[in-house]
Amino acid sequence: MNFISRDTDYAVRALIFMAGVSKKEIITVDEIVKKERLPERFLRRILQRLAKSGILTSHKGKKGGFSFFVPPAAIRLTDIMEIFQGKIDLTNCLLKSKVCPNVKKCPLRKKLKNLGQGLDTELKKITIVSLSKER
Amino acid sequence: MNFISRDTDYAVRALIFMAGVSKKEIITVDEIVKKERLPERFLRRILQRLAKSGILTSHKGKKGGFSFFVPPAAIRLTDIMEIFQGKIDLTNCLLKSKVCPNVKKCPLRKKLKNLGQGLDTELKKITIVSLSKER
DNA sequence: TTTAATGATACTAATATAGTATTATTAAAA
DNA sequence: TTTTAATAATACTATATTAGTATCATTAAA
Ligand code: FES
Ligand code: FES
Numbered sequence: 001m002n003f004i005s006r007d008t009d010y011a012v013r014a015l016i017f018m019a020g021v022s023k024k025e026i027i028t029v030d031e032i033v034k035k036e037r038l039p040e041r042f043l044r045r046i047l048q049r050l051a052k053s054g055i056l057t058s059h060k061g062k063k064g065g066f067s068f069f070v071p072p073a074a075i076r077l078t079d080i081m082e083i084f085q086g087k088i089d090l091t092n093c094l095l096k097s098k099v100c101p102n103v104k105k106c107p108l109r110k111k112l113k114n115l116g117q118g119l120d121t122e123l124k125k126i127t128i129v130s131l132s133k134e135r
Numbered sequence: 136m137n138f139i140s141r142d143t144d145y146a147v148r149a150l151i152f153m154a155g156v157s158k159k160e161i162i163t164v165d166e167i168v169k170k171e172r173l174p175e176r177f178l179r180r181i182l183q184r185l186a187k188s189g190i191l192t193s194h195k196g197k198k199g200g201f202s203f204f205v206p207p208a209a210i211r212l213t214d215i216m217e218i219f220q221g222k223i224d225l226t227n228c229l230l231k232s233k234v235c236p237n238v239k240k241c242p243l244r245k246k247l248k249n250l251g252q253g254l255d256t257e258l259k260k261i262t263i264v265s266l267s268k269e270r
Numbered sequence: 271t272t273t274a275a276t277g278a279t280a281c282t283a284a285t286a287t288a289g290t291a292t293t294a295t296t297a298a299a300a
Numbered sequence: 301t302t303t304t305a306a307t308a309a310t311a312c313t314a315t316a317t318t319a320g321t322a323t324c325a326t327t328a329a330a
Contacts, residue, residue, distance in 0.1 A: 006288065028306070042289050048308065061297025064306040119254060141319065163275070177320050183277065196328025199275040 007084035010038050011046050012077065015055075016132045019072035028065040046084075053083045072128040078120065142219035145173050146181050147212065150190075151267040154207035163200040181219075188218045207263040213255065 014032050021027060029047060033040045047066050051058040057069040068075075149167050156162060164182060168175045182201050186193040192204040203210075 005286095030306090039289060041291075044307075045289090051307090058307060059297090060295070060307045062303095062305045063298060064296080066307085140317095165275090174320060176322075179276075180320090186276090193276060194328090195276045195326070197272095197274045198329060199327080201276085 004081070005085050007046055008081050010043055011050060011080050011084065012128070012131065013038065014043060014047065015050075015072065015075060015080070015128045018066070018068065019128050019132045026059050026063070026065040026067045031065075049083060050080075055079065055083075072132070075128040076124050077126040077128075077131070078123045081123075139216070140220050142181055143216050145178055146185060146215050146219065147263070147266065148173065149178060149182065150185075150207065150210060150215070150263045153201070153203065154263050154267045161194050161198070161200040161202045166200075184218060185215075190214065190218075207267070210263040211259050212261040212263075212266070213258045216258075 013036050017032055017036055018027050029040065029044050032038065032047075033043060047056060048058070050056045051066065051069075055068075055070050055075060056066045058064070058066055148171050152167055152171055153162050164175065164179050167173065167182075168178060182191060183193070185191045186201065186204075190203075190205050190210060191201045193199070193201055
């Protein structure tokens with residue numbers, strides 16, 4: 001089971017690259033593609049989606065490109081995952097009403113909820129900046 | 136992101152049903168299908184796989200069916216997930232060598248490893264019997 | 271030898287993921 | 301104002317995974 005999809009992976013790589021250049025600068029897709037060797041059109045769509053989601057700002061026209069809207073220190077891995085993969089929700093009912101009809105009382109549900117929340121708080125500590133520092 | 140695939144879901148339902156009947160009895164696929172309303176041929180394959188994996192024993196011929204090889208108290212949710220979905224491995228390198236080249240030192244990796252192990256030990260506590268008791 | 275069960279394997283359908291192509295829009299700069 | 305260098309929108313295609321079906325072989329009890 002894979003935890004990270006390719007969209008998330010590419011998005012994170014691109015963001016880390018952008019954070020590494022200079023926080024306020026506008027960076028073009030081509031620059032990222034050249035350095036990170038990612039498929040151009042695919043990455044375009046990913047960045048567009050990041051812009052729509054309010055992580056990046058897009059600048060059209062000549063001298064255009066993308067820049068951070070949210071500062072990279074405030075962009076969490078979970079934010080990116082949520083955009084491309086949806087919420088990581090361990091607390092979803094595992095077995096549907098057929099097996100476990102008593103949703104309110106189900107201790108499994110409770111247990112998983114706690115687990116999920118623990119995982120979530122830990123994951124939320126991982127930001128683009130904390131990742132880019134590793135390099 | 137869905138944590139539990141349908142195979143796992145159906146397998147767990149079938150096993151809970153079987154555990155509810157009588158521990159040693161041989162149960163046919165048809166019985167399970169009727170009670171749990173699962174797609175017959177699909178469930179067959181699932182039970183076959185459980186037999187191959189050593190969870191169940193299959194009995195061919197008339198009066199045949201499936202019985203537990205591993206007692207339901209010892210069958211963990213994670214065992215089933217592993218059979219149908221592979222290991223839940225948070226510790227996989229998230230970003231490949233492109234982003235995070237220093238696999239040995241990477242603190243993210245370390246952090247995720249701890250997270251994953253925590254999740255794993257908690258999940259391992261959930262067994263077929265503990266689930267069937269909820270009902 | 272009939273019958274009622276599983277075993278093996280191949281096939282199909284639906285959905286999700288990954289990636290490409292095309293045309294429109296925008297804004298700087300010549 | 302026209303050219304140019306960028307993104308926007310949207311539709312398409314390819315591949316992989318998941319979900320489910322069909323067929324025929326095997327087995328063992330009655
Ligand atoms: S598993 Fe769904 S309520 Fe218990
Ligand atoms: S994310 Fe892979 S080694 Fe750090």
